[in-house]
Amino acid sequence: MNLRAPVTLLDVAQRAGVSVATASRVLNGGDRVPRPELQERVKAAADELGYTPNAQAQALAKSSTNVVGILVHDIEDPYFAAIANGVLRAADERGLLVMMASTFRDSDREIAYLSSLRAQRARAAVMIGSRRTDADSLARTATEVQSFLNSGAGLALVSQSGMPAHTVEPDNVSGSADLARALVGLGYRKFAVLGGPETLATARDRRAGFVAGLAEAGLEAVLVEAGEFTRDGGYVAAEQLLDRKTDVDCVFAVNDVMAVGAMSAFRDRGVDVPAELGVAGFDDIATLRDVWPGLTTVRLPLEQMGRRALELAVEGGAPTTEKFKAEVVLRESTARR
Numbered sequence: 001m002n003l004r005a006p007v008t009l010l011d012v013a014q015r016a017g018v019s020v021a022t023a024s025r026v027l028n029g030g031d032r033v034p035r036p037e038l039q040e041r042v043k044a045a046a047d048e049l050g051y052t053p054n055a056q057a058q059a060l061a062k063s064s065t066n067v068v069g070i071l072v073h074d075i076e077d078p079y080f081a082a083i084a085n086g087v088l089r090a091a092d093e094r095g096l097l098v099m100m101a102s103t104f105r106d107s108d109r110e111i112a113y114l115s116s117l118r119a120q121r122a123r124a125a126v127m128i129g130s131r132r133t134d135a136d137s138l139a140r141t142a143t144e145v146q147s148f149l150n151s152g153a154g155l156a157l158v159s160q161s162g163m164p165a166h167t168v169e170p171d172n173v174s175g176s177a178d179l180a181r182a183l184v185g186l187g188y189r190k191f192a193v194l195g196g197p198e199t200l201a202t203a204r205d206r207r208a209g210f211v212a213g214l215a216e217a218g219l220e221a222v223l224v225e226a227g228e229f230t231r232d233g234g235y236v237a238a239e240q241l242l243d244r245k246t247d248v249d250c251v252f253a254v255n256d257v258m259a260v261g262a263m264s265a266f267r268d269r270g271v272d273v274p275a276e277l278g279v280a281g282f283d284d285i286a287t288l289r290d291v292w293p294g295l296t297t298v299r300l301p302l303e304q305m306g307r308r309a310l311e312l313a314v315e316g317g318a319p320t321t322e323k324f325k326a327e328v329v330l331r332e333s334t335a336r337r
Helices: 009-016 020-028 036-049 055-062 078-093 107-119 135-150 172-185 201-216 231-243 256-268 286-290 302-315
Strands: 067-072 097-102 124-128 154-158 166-170 191-196 223-226 250-253 278-280 297-299 321-324 327-329
Touching: 009 020, 009 036, 020 036, 067 078, 067 107, 067 302, 078 097, 078 124, 078 256, 078 286, 078 302, 107 124, 107 135, 124 302, 135 154, 154 302, 166 302, 172 201, 172 250, 172 278, 172 297, 172 327, 191 201, 191 231, 191 256, 223 231, 231 250, 231 256, 250 256, 256 278, 256 286, 302 321
Parallel strands: 067 097, 067 124, 124 154, 154 166, 166 321, 191 223, 191 250, 250 278
Antiparallel strands: 297 327
């Protein structure tokens, strides 16, 4: 079987009657732009021959590709998926190709992926995750972030403040404080907090905001239970809470997936929500539409946050921080006492 040899840039140049350098400037881009008539000849020749531009050659000519990277801590988590969806939609509107990778909350993997995007001359990247409290991983991440920016690429981070790049930050502290005030207003007085990992700043900020909101009413959390930032983490933390026979009337989980896991644990142990125990979360993820009783939570504009992160990454410029307001949403899981 005879296979046709691929059409080369030389073939296009010969058909158009121009130099290879001129053909490359037309098809791959570059600083020098050929005359309009030469551009038309080269493009016509490329169309006639069925020539496909070489992406690597374009990257070399332009110092970057049209690729945008998304690094997300856990794509299975609906919170991260919703933000990533906003990035994807905004990138598609701009004709950008997206490469996405899940870091599985591993800082070394996150640094390696960002370095790989830099080597591939990505135009920009968006990092979606929760800032860690470990000083060593923060320092190493900051070093790679600076190297990525020094390459000429754009970068924005979601929920990872403190880095030398654009940041989109949900108002975790104020949102959880507002939730505490709302729950106290419903008549709840004895609270347990499923607080997530100690190493994640998002979990820490939401715990701190909630405790501060309780303090305004002269209350303290009866118990703060650590756990993984996942549905199963919420389930286990809720079981531990029940095993301690702690006297509480409302449980706040620092994200919705933990709250959903906690509600499953309470149901499995015969605890009626909300008749015996109120439950609240944070994020207002889309999957809550299928949860009953409806979960009281704090709503964040997740897709909008992703869109704005992509815009900032592509725009570049001096680092800025934009905070997105959170809104309390009261549902059936916290009936008035």
